[in-house]
Amino acid sequence: MRPIPLKQKNVLITGASSGIGKELAGCFAAEGANLFMGALPTEKEALDAWAGELAARHGVETHTLAVDLSVPKGPVAMHEAAVSAFGPVEVLVNNAGLLAYGEFAKIPLARQRLMVDVNFSAYLSLMHLCLPDMIAARAGGVLNLVSASALQPTPFHAVYGATKAGMLALSLAVAAEVRRAGVRVTALCPSYVDTPLVRNEIPDSMHWFKISGLATPAYIAAEGLAAFQKGRLVHVPGLKNRIIHQVLNPLMPKSLTGRLGARILGPR
Ligand SMILES: NC(=O)c1ccc[n+]([C@@H]2O[C@H](COP(=O)([O-])OP(=O)(O)OC[C@H]3O[C@@H](n4cnc5c(N)ncnc54)[C@H](OP(=O)(O)O)[C@@H]3O)[C@@H](O)[C@H]2O)c1
Structure with missing residues (x-):
């Protein structure tokens, strides 16, 4: 697939106040895209400041809406506000997300459901709202922030992994449906x-960090934009991660990846 010329394209990006989403907003703005940026109402000031900085630095149009995506009316409000601010959404970046770490049976059900609402239902809703205009225009695409957690069991963040596995399945299926209409869907799996999603939730002592380390959000955002522009279906940033998650894991029986996961992803 040829890269999408991003200059003056309308890009809706969720979770743009922090981490990977903040860096992705910077990458798209550097390419000349107009941005509609979202975050939770508690981060409105930071979101507006970042939007103002990107507009001044890159001469692009930026708009913001601080809205909670965990409720069904959140994605609808975000889509409506984006369309009335700059017209149809041409690129959707589904990025807002959260993680709860701990034993499945001990994490309160409300927190587990919140992950499903933000990491899965809000992505699904925004894709459903934005894709008709892309299909009609026979252009554009969706970049979904999935996770390497989608690629094998993730004990101690079981529901997080489940939301990401669900999003991977949804991305792959929808990508196959819209490909002929010239629309791309990329699942980015860092x-x-x-x-903050990791720092505030996962203990530093988790064994897996010794193997994987922690990538910078700027590196992941650059990898994500490049993968999207190449029309990749799934992209796992980093050669070591691709070997672990896409070569070795699929060769192992699920019972083994689960047991290994419990050892290296569990608290010490
Ligand atoms: N960090 C990782 O290791 C990692 C790895 C793989 C995939 N990912 C995925 O990458 C995405 C971005 O995560 P990150 O690591 O950059 O985390 P982050 O820095 O914590 O950013 C998460 C963003 O999501 C927003 N958000 C959370 N709940 C929301 C809600 N109910 N409504 C609207 N916005 C909400 C946050 O808004 P506020 O700032 O207003 O709270 C923030 O902008 C997530 O989907 C995550 O699952 C992360």
Whole structure:
């Protein structure tokens, strides 16, 4: 697939106040794209400041909406506000997400459901709202922030991994449906990244960090944009991660990846 010329393209990006989403907003703005950026109402000030900085630095149009995507009306409000601000969304970046770490049976059900609502249902809703205009225009695409957690069991963040596995399945199926209409869907599957999502939730002592380390959000954002522009279906940033998650893991029986996961992803 040929790269999408991003200059003055309308890009909706969720979770743009922090981490990977903040860096992705910077990458798209550097390419000349107009941005509609979202975050939670508690981060409105930071979101507006970043939007203002990107507009001044790159001469692009930026708009913001601080809205909670965990409720069904959140994605609808975000899509409506984007369309009335700059017209149809040409590129959707589904990025907002959260992670709860701990034993499945001990994490409160409300927190587990919140992950499903933000990491899965909001992505699904925004794809459903934005894709008709892309299909009609026979152009554009969706970049979904999935995770390497989608590629094998993730004990101690079981529901997080489940939301990501669901999003991977949805991305692959929808990508196959819309490909002929000239629309792309990319699932970006990073391993652990140094952002508040990980820092605030996962103990530093987790064994896996010794193997994987923590990537920077800027590196992951650049990898994500490049993969999207190449029309990749799935991209795992980093050669070591591709070998682990896409070559070795599929060769192992699920019972083994689960047991190994419990050892290296569990608290010490
Ligand atoms: N960090 C990693 O290791 C890693 C690895 C693979 C994939 N990912 C995925 O990458 C994406 C970005 O995560 P990150 O690591 O960059 O985390 P982050 O820095 O914590 O950013 C998460 C973003 O999501 C927003 N958000 C959370 N709940 C929301 C809600 N209910 N409504 C609207 N916005 C909400 C946050 O808004 P506020 O700032 O307003 O709270 C923030 O902008 C997530 O989908 C995550 O699963 C992360």
